[in-house]
Amino acid sequence: DSEKLAGYVSKHPCGLDVLAAPLRPEDAELIVESKVTALIEVARSSYDAIVVDTSPFFHGPMLATLDRTDQLLVLCGLDVPTLKNVRLALQTLELLSFPASRIEYVMNRSSANVGLKVREVEDGLKVKVGHELPLDRTVQVCVNRGDAPVLAEPRSEFSRGLMALAKQVAPKAAPNSVAAQGKRKRSLSFAKA
Numbered sequence: 001d002s003e004k005l006a007g008y009v010s011k012h013p014c015g016l017d018v019l020a021a022p023l024r025p026e027d028a029e030l031i032v033e034s035k036v037t038a039l040i041e042v043a044r045s046s047y048d049a050i051v052v053d054t055s056p057f058f059h060g061p062m063l064a065t066l067d068r069t070d071q072l073l074v075l076c077g078l079d080v081p082t083l084k085n086v087r088l089a090l091q092t093l094e095l096l097s098f099p100a101s102r103i104e105y106v107m108n109r110s111s112a113n114v115g116l117k118v119r120e121v122e123d124g125l126k127v128k129v130g131h132e133l134p135l136d137r138t139v140q141v142c143v144n145r146g147d148a149p150v151l152a153e154p155r156s157e158f159s160r161g162l163m164a165l166a167k168q169v170a171p172k173a174a175p176n177s178v179a180a181q182g183k184r185k186r187s188l189s190f191a192k193a
Helices: 002-006 033-046 060-067 080-095 118-125 139-146 157-169
Strands: 016-019 045-054 072-076 104-111 129-134 184-189
Touching: 002 033, 002 072, 033 045, 033 060, 072 080, 080 118, 104 118, 118 129, 129 157, 139 157
Parallel strands: 016 184, 045 184, 072 104, 104 129
Antiparallel strands: none
């Protein structure tokens, strides 16, 4: 239930709740499809937005998450190995009949100095990249300090790009929603399902 879920999340001062992945691989094996399904259903009643950082592999828990996904953000990169993996993922999603209309493409570490351009990626994958997160030294510095770039360096290029992405994909509060009635719900983030 939602009270039990609240006991497992870590609360960040910014208002974000995080349900972290298990520290040990053998503990991660205990997270099966049915538990992920139940967890997401409970979280939906407690949060306005749920973000799940999935593994790159199509296994049981990841497939259970996909089944409950309103919007899927696919991270692309400007390097051939990553693009090969994105192409394979897109083929798998097509085989699973995942609706293409619910997929958004995000170019991560976007830079003009790596030999590939976003347009070439779009042509190669036959998709439209909707968002670009720029390559920004700030991210590495913040990660090494244990800070969130958006909070520590809100004016950085990466932070501005991430905020623009969040504004576009964030759910709109309906007039009759709990949030609109003054009962504030929060966001929950799952780390590596």
